[in-house]
Amino acid sequence: MVKGGEFLIKPVNPSEIFTPEDLSEEHRLVAQTVADFTENTVVPHMEELEEQKEGLMRQLLEQAGELGLLGTDVPEEYGGEGMDKICSILIAENIAAGGSFAVAHGAHTGIGTLPIVFFGNEEQKKRYLPDLASGRKIAAYALTEPGAGSDALSAKTKAVLSEDGRYYILNGTKQFITNAGLADVFVTYAKIDGDKFTAFIVDRDTEGLSLGAEEKKMGIKGSSTRSLIFEDAKVPVENVLGQIGRGHVVAFNILNLGRFKLAAGCVGSAKLAFSHAVKYALERQQFGRPIAHFGLIQEKIGRMAAKIYAAESMVYRTAGLVEKMLAETQDGNVAQALQEYAVECSINKVHASEALDYVADEAVQIFGGYGYTKEYPVEQIYRDSRINRIFEGTNEINRLLIPGTLLRRAQKGELALLAAAQQLAKEIMQPKLSMSNDSDPMKTVQDLVDRSKKIFLQVGGLAVQKYMDKIQEQQEILGMLSDICIETYAMESAVGRAFKAMAEQKAEGIKSLLAQVYVYETFPRVELRAREALSAMLAGDELQTQLSVLKRFARYRPVNLVGIRRQIAQRLLEAGKYTV
Structure with a gap:
């Protein structure tokens, strides 16, 4: 079994690399189902999503749940689909055309739900996962604070055990929380006794929990981004997730998966931007012929395609490594597999997010002035792409x-x-x-x-x-x-x-x-x-x-x-x- 980072010191046999050409019929069916759902159900509502039409995002997430697109990584025994990690990547890639919906979907199915899948006890899994897999409940992940972004362990949110020992009393603020406005369940973090960084499952109706106003963002406008404010919030002791003082284990393992899935989403968005650009280049006439015939446009197309190809190849290669490790280990510990390939997860995140930015920028350039207007879709792709270099740990981190x-x-x-x-x-x-x-x-x-x-x-x-x-x-x-x-x-x-x-x-x-x-x-x-x-x-x-x-x-x-x-x-x- 190839270890994480070992590609730097050992030759790699191409036959052992998983590629998109190795996808099974089941994989291809999943990809097509997601692509069809996105095109037919989500894309027609893109303008309404961008305006944050009341209830629409939740409605679409529930429809995705009915198709099994929220429970891919949730075991069947808890109401999920229990699919392999290849399917997870295919869904992330093919749902990317949904713009802000893809952000809400990714936050719910990934960093929102998976902490409970990986680290929840039996009672927590039974209580939360069936509803999260079906869409009856929506999840969010609350780690960032006003003064603690990349330096997550410097968080100031505190948790103090109540006198009767039944609750942890949380005080503090979480910032830039995706899905905050529609989530029913928040995976959040606080320090017990001032130093024991610990994960908690917090229900929306928790006494002492309130939300800040919606952030006005550059892109991904349709997604909900708000603050969580804890003012003597009473969280039951049974809602501690994982071990006390081991919240960093939960946080960092989940971020590995988040980075990995984000890279797949970037590949999907890059392909979408590329296809829009190619179609426009063939239609747009200048000097008596389509601009696609001009050398400098063809140079852009060639470079864009090469960047997408490299990003796509590395994402599926990494998915194959994770899946192979899971197949060869007895306990099938996904968090452990992702930890093994933490380097590759970070590599994927950085490379794919920067490749998308390049492709989105060149797509706007091919559209010229029209690419700078809301009339054409590359304008939104360009704005939405920028967050990916900040999400899931900045590219610098x-x-x-x-x-x-x-x-x-x-x-x-x-x-x-x-x-x-x-x-x-x-x-x-x-x-x-x-x-x-x-x-x-x-x-x-x-x-x-x-x-x-x-x-x-x-x-x-x-x-x-x-x-x-x-x-x-x-x-x-x-x-x-x-x-x-x-x-x-x-x-x-x-x-x-x-x-x-x-x-x-x-x-x-x-x-x-x-x-x-x-x-x-x-x-x-x-x-x-x-x-x-x-x-x-x-x-x-x-x-x-x-x-x-x-x-x-x-x-x-x-x-x-x-x-x-x-x-x-x-x-x-x-x-x-x-x-x-």
Whole structure:
């Protein structure tokens, strides 16, 4: 079984990577059901949702519940569907076209419901899960506070045991809580005795609980975002979720899943924006022909498609890893599986949210002035996309978590990063590396992926050696390492998917072209981030020596990316949407 983060130090067999082409008939049926529901039931009400028409969001969530789309991750014994994690990702991707509805759905089914699925006791599961799976009750997740966002453990909300021992009395405020206006159940956090960070299940009708006004937001306007105010709120002691003082275990494991699902939603939104842009480019006439025929528009289409392809490949690869771990462990502990792949969850979140922002921005550009008006859908997609880099831990926090988690596992002996770095040091002493110039372009991009791993080990090894225990204070260096790690996983996922399709003699479509574009456009950024990091850490002869090593790793023969992007654009313009 592949461990979390192990992709950096071990070769990956493409046949072992789960890809969208591996979806079963059941998976495809689920995806189609969700897509149909979104298109036929949600999209016709988009304008009303944006205006927060009273009762509409709840009505739509209840309809989703009737189709089983709220209980995917809830075990059958508690009224759910008990589907695999692939289905969870498919639902998140295909419901994304619902805009604000997708946000409400994701908050309810993910971070709202799953804390009880993963950490609730038997009585709590029986009491809450059947109603949450059916839509009779709606859930929300209340972690953020006015003074505690990314630093969740600095929360000020307090919980004091009542004199009769029957209740915890909560005082404090939670802020920016999705679904607050319609939720019946809140998973929230408070400190018992001032220091024991603990999770609680709080019912809407709890005495002492009130809500603030709706936030007026830039995007996702149809979703409810309000504050929770606890003023001597009486929460029964039996509503403690998990163990007292172990609320961080609940919070952080749930955020892993939230990041993972958010990435899938970003892929769905990016595909939607891309399809709108392609359709418009084919219809919009300028200078006597469709703008889709112009080179700079085709360049945009080629780059957008490559980013979507990489994000889609990494999301389903990660889903396959989680599902495989669940199948190979006796207890099927989802939280444990997500913890194992916490690095990959953060990678997915950062990469997919930034890929969506890129695609949404370019879609608006293809629409020109019309893209800036509410008359066309890309305007809303553009506004809605921006929150994803803030949701589920900002991208900056996730960039710190990635190398931090890797180093922590290496120190515990759970990940052989140190041994790999030592082996690399020996390799550096060998004769000069040859330029990556294989006549087979796919072998070349695979070689560049391997070199990216070496670059990570080179820079990471030097950073650990230089800063030791104080490396956490070097956030810029950690951010650069994180970028190298993220792009390595994305490149390898894209390339591995193409190789797998070729090996299985399936129609590989334009996968190899997309993989080439993504790697050739991304690898120079890996070198740049490494160069920046080395220049920040070293000076003089030591810097020049390491830059020479980096130059050896980074040499490659360029290809005609203009021609490849044109091929991609022409094929996808013919299809009229993103399809590989």
